[in-house]
Amino acid sequence: MHPSHNERPIVTDLNLDVIGKVRWNDSYVLTEQPNLWGDPPVPFVTTAADYFAGDGAQTVLDLPVGDGRNLPELAERFSTVVGADSSDNAIGIAAGRAAAAGYRNVLLLKADVYATGFADASFDGVFCCDVLGHLQEPARAIRELLRITRPGHHLMANVFALEDSTRGVDMVPIGDETYLFDDRFYFRFYDKSAAKELVDEVEDAADLVALEPVTWTEPPHEGYREYEHEHVSWLFTLRKHT
Numbered sequence: 001m002h003p004s005h006n007e008r009p010i011v012t013d014l015n016l017d018v019i020g021k022v023r024w025n026d027s028y029v030l031t032e033q034p035n036l037w038g039d040p041p042v043p044f045v046t047t048a049a050d051y052f053a054g055d056g057a058q059t060v061l062d063l064p065v066g067d068g069r070n071l072p073e074l075a076e077r078f079s080t081v082v083g084a085d086s087s088d089n090a091i092g093i094a095a096g097r098a099a100a101a102g103y104r105n106v107l108l109l110k111a112d113v114y115a116t117g118f119a120d121a122s123f124d125g126v127f128c129c130d131v132l133g134h135l136q137e138p139a140r141a142i143r144e145l146l147r148i149t150r151p152g153h154h155l156m157a158n159v160f161a162l163e164d165s166t167r168g169v170d171m172v173p174i175g176d177e178t179y180l181f182d183d184r185f186y187f188r189f190y191d192k193s194a195a196k197e198l199v200d201e202v203e204d205a206a207d208l209v210a211l212e213p214v215t216w217t218e219p220p221h222e223g224y225r226e227y228e229h230e231h232v233s234w235l236f237t238l239r240k241h242t
């Protein structure tokens with residue numbers, strides 16, 4: 001058992017998103033691995049970068065950046081990359097990786113996806129990987145990410161699909177396709193129509209360009225899910241209205 005995990009009781013009178021941010025920050029305290037999520041990027045960061053490049057993007061955002069596995073693809077293709085996360089520990093690891101890679105165009109900072117603090121239309125492209133399925137109000141987060149996306153430019157994000165191999169594993173059901181994993185992390189899994197319903201909530205702000213399944217393999221994550229596993233998500237691409 002990882003020393004920093006599972007010793008705190010669940011605090012049920014707090015919003016799970018608030019508890020989650022504390023738990024996520026704890027999960028980046030590592031003793032065996034140099035980072036939590038491993039070195040390979042998710043495959044769809046390349047898809048996102050292709051969309052952003054097609055828009056002539058210069059400044060792009062990776063939120064949540066986690067400990068930085070998706071930064072190389074962005075840092076090597078765009079003039080400026082902002083990586084933001086609510087976890088100080090994650091940002092610390094991402095900063096070490098960016099420095100080791102010699103990236104001088106990467107800015108890392110703390111931000112909450114519900115209230116990022118960035119000005120309207122700050123970014124030429126926004127990449128949001130593996131957090132919306134952990135949030136209780138994903139549409140509110142998408143709306144905030146669209147606020148900071150430039151009109152006519154793209155936001156790419158994913159939600160966990162019902163076919164994901166981790167669905168229900170070490171998870172306690174707490175509602176309709178919602179679970180608490182390892183007493184710590186909120187998960188919601190989506191079928192295609194539920195994913196479409198989610199993006200329809202922001203149809204006043206953006207057009208849905210694509211909604212497609214993506215599958216990839218993850219290495220073991222210390223203190224979190226300590227075996228290789230497969231993920232399946234619904235990946236959606238939104239184009240902000242001009």
Ligand SMILES: C[S@@+](CC[C@H](N)C(=O)[O-])C[C@H]1O[C@@H](n2cnc3c(N)ncnc32)[C@H](O)[C@@H]1O
Binds near residue numbers: 064065086112131
């Ligand atoms: C599963 S990790 C994914 C990290 C990264 N996108 C990746 O693919 O490696 C989820 C991340 O979301 C961050 N997070 C959770 N709630 C957040 C919030 N409200 N605002 C910003 N980041 C948040 C966590 O700190 C964690 O780094």
